Amino acid sequence: MMHADLIDQDDLLGQLRALGFEMPAGATAEQACECAVRGLDRGRAQALRKMVEQMLTGSATILPAVRQAIDRTLLPALAQHFKQA
Secondary structure: OOOOOEEOHHHHHHHHHHOOOOOOOOOOHHHHHHHHHOOOOHHHHHHHHHHHHHHHHOOOEEOHHHHHHHHHHHHHHHHHHHHHO
């Protein structure tokens, strides 16, 4: 039996919480990403950027809902944050 490394909604929420981002219990991937980008400061943006880079370049498969939340929310917010910095 093969086991694939998957990044699901729970993994995303866990990684965001590990970085210190707060979000409501039961948040969807989209809601979690929206919470993470509110009030980004330089340090948190750097940590979030590193997390996203690791997720996107790693060998794990990112489930579609998680990938969509990253693409729609995290990437544009990070691009905007670093463009202004």
